[in-house]
Amino acid sequence: xxxxxxxTRHFTxxxxxxxxxxLLCLAWQFINKKKLININAISLTIGMxxxxxxxxxxxxxxxxxxxxxxxxxxxxxxxxxxSFINNxxxxxxxxxxxxxxxxxxxxxxxxxxxxxxxxxxxxxxxIQHIIQQRNDNFTRRLMDKLLEEKETLNDLSMLDPxxxxxxxxxxxxxxxxxxxxxxGKHYVLLLDIDHFKAYNDNYGHSMGDQALTHxxxxxxxxxxxxxxxxxxxxxxxxxxxxxxxxxxxxxTAERIRQRVYDLKIPHMFTEDVATNVTVSIGIAxxxxxxxxxxxxxxxxxxxxxxxxxxxxxxxxxMHLAT
Ligand SMILES: Nc1nc2c(ncn2[C@@H]2O[C@H](COP(=O)(O)OP(=O)(O)OP(=O)(O)O)[C@@H](O)[C@H]2O)c(=O)[nH]1
Numbered sequence: 001x002x003x004x005x006x007x008t009r010h011f012t013x014x015x016x017x018x019x020x021x022x023l024l025c026l027a028w029q030f031i032n033k034k035k036l037i038n039i040n041a042i043s044l045t046i047g048m049x050x051x052x053x054x055x056x057x058x059x060x061x062x063x064x065x066x067x068x069x070x071x072x073x074x075x076x077x078x079x080x081x082x083s084f085i086n087n088x089x090x091x092x093x094x095x096x097x098x099x100x101x102x103x104x105x106x107x108x109x110x111x112x113x114x115x116x117x118x119x120x121x122x123x124x125x126x127i128q129h130i131i132q133q134r135n136d137n138f139t140r141r142l143m144d145k146l147l148e149e150k151e152t153l154n155d156l157s158m159l160d161p162x163x164x165x166x167x168x169x170x171x172x173x174x175x176x177x178x179x180x181x182x183x184g185k186h187y188v189l190l191l192d193i194d195h196f197k198a199y200n201d202n203y204g205h206s207m208g209d210q211a212l213t214h215x216x217x218x219x220x221x222x223x224x225x226x227x228x229x230x231x232x233x234x235x236x237x238x239x240x241x242x243x244x245x246x247x248x249x250x251x252t253a254e255r256i257r258q259r260v261y262d263l264k265i266p267h268m269f270t271e272d273v274a275t276n277v278t279v280s281i282g283i284a285x286x287x288x289x290x291x292x293x294x295x296x297x298x299x300x301x302x303x304x305x306x307x308x309x310x311x312x313x314x315x316x317x318m319h320l321a322t
């Protein structure tokens with residue numbers, strides 16, 4: 001570091017150890033990128049090596065020189081403050097051993113000057129530390145808020161705003177999770193409100209919206225929480241009945257049909273199907289995780305149910321008219 005006399009050795013054992021420890025730390029951190037070294041312990045070790053180095057240098061000096069001690073202290077404070085500008089603990093750990101050593105070597109003769117030299121950068125680093133922490137806290141709060149907003153937006157983008165049911169995107173998301181879990185047989189139900197165009201035309205679009213909301217709530221209530229109810233199109237809904245057998249799937253479809261009927265939403269323009277809002281339902285099993293095939297089959301069953309007179313349920317494999 002500082003050579004007090006031209007006759008003394010430049011490289012002492014502690015200064016070689018400082019180099020070795022620094023290189024070992026660099027290599028270790030390079031190999032173990034995820035594990036952080038204990039910076040306080042390392043800075044204390046290096047601080048003690050510096051103190052040892054100063055002791056060796058002073059012990060070989062013919063006359064004790066205060067200037068050498070002050071320059072050595074300033075050099076250590078300089079290195080400490082640029083290395084640990086954001087870490088006050090590491091700064092103290094690296095400077096304390098040399099400060100104590102210098103006070104001891106000087107036998108307290110110039111202690112105010114020595115303490116002044118260490119207190120000044122200490123105050124600077126403390127202020128910097130406080131400002132840094134305030135900035136960190138602000139950034140953390142901002143990040144938390146952004147993540148919260150992102151989650152809300154993500155949830156909203158998966159739901160249909162009118163009915164609160166899943167939209168197609170939300171359905172895909174749930175389907176991926178269900179398929180990843182594997183087990184069990186699943187059934188797809190496609191439901192369509194009968195003569196809904198006539199309902200809209202005669203009762204108005206806003207009454208149509210209300211009817212859609214009531215029908216959605218009834219469907220949601222008629223199935224289990226693990227089933228996925230989706231608004232598939234305008235007046236079309238899709239239900240994925242998970243881990244269920246054919247008989248129970250048909251029973252569930254019938255329960256939905258009956259409950260929509262029991263809502264008794266007046267509809268006088270159904271071409272004699274009923275005097276209230278009804279639904280037709282097509283059912284198909286979900287085989288080999290092929291949702292497109294299941295939807296095609298359910299759609300064709302729904303089409304046949306409509307042709308047969310509506311307010312009815314048809315399955316792609318079996319027939320159940322009501
Ligand atoms: N109020 C309202 N109506 C909608 C909405 N989405 C779609 N519709 C209406 O739903 C009606 C669907 O009519 P169609 O597809 O002809 O079928 P339908 O009259 O129900 O006849 P069938 O299905 O054969 O029984 C159209 O009039 C659409 O305008 C919506 O969000 N709100």
